Amino acid sequence: MRNIAEAVNITTPALYNHFKNKQSLYLAAISDTFENKSELLLQALSGQEKPLLRLHRFITQLSQVLHDDPDFHRLMQRELLDGDEERLRYLAQEIFGASFQQMMELLVELNPDCDAHSLAVIIIGMVQKPYELNPLDRFFPDSRQQHNNPAYISGQVMAVLSTYLGDTV
Amino acid sequence: MRNIAEAVNITTPALYNHFKNKQSLYLAAISDTFENKSELLLQALSGQEKPLLRLHRFITQLSQVLHDDPDFHRLMQRELLDGDEERLRYLAQEIFGASFQQMMELLVELNPDCDAHSLAVIIIGMVQKPYELNPLDRFFPDSRQQHNNPAYISGQVMAVLSTYLGDTV
């Protein structure tokens, strides 16, 4: 609370005029960070275009969001590690529920026999892991700037996926 | 420190006979959790077998480790979020350095034109993300036990990868 107060140039007690306590401030920070992201990802998945194109758009959008808003990524990882039941339900249902459902339907369109849930999780992992491992990059000899570029990452992911999903289109 | 002391049935000051301070206890916990895991993964990647088989063995081993030792997974994610420079270097160089290098060489064997670094990161994401998202599974309607099964996860990952890498073998 002291750090936050200092960051916004007021004293700690003044924070309590805006938030009831630390918990409510944290929840407000989560909401502010997560809302709108959900809508963005759902829109990328929706539309009348070919499924593979919508998947590409989603992957690019997710990669872009993770790149542009590091707080979004950090808070999500933090919630996955330490979130209580209420906050995890909020994350699962309010933030990612609709997008995840839409993505599974899209994957079934592409391959009716696939396990859409598993495949969706795997794809999210492909896109997100480069950002999770970013802190380690500076300690690897062949670290290139590409590895932090959303367009490059989504291209790499699509290259792997299209051979798997493309056969079924 | 109080929680740890209670968990091992001694008082808090008694902990300081075993560790100089909280920091050194934490570092000892990290070392104890990470060491040996490195060797396990490197062995899975090594050998004279066909590259695709070694990759499969690595993926299965990583999935198994993440499944069997939740503390390993939690501590790694925690370090990626909050680790200082010294701890991140330890993680990158002492724990994952050799395995990551070996994996990149293996991927170049499978596809000389690929970006081995990117591909390695993507593959790790495919394997690990199912475990990261585990806390959310109970809030999704179609949550099946399969999604927590190492053999099933590695099978799903290999199914996606083999069409991409298999063409080049």
Added chain:
DNA sequence: GTCTATAGTTTGATAGAC
């Protein structure tokens, strides 16, 4: 809506007896 002053609690760590 912000401040100063301070309450009440938790935390990491030490002193010293056994």
Added chain:
DNA sequence: GTCTATCAAACTATAGAC
């Protein structure tokens, strides 16, 4: 190597003046 007793610092939060 463990205990009891205790400290100093940091923390969340409140009281009350302006």
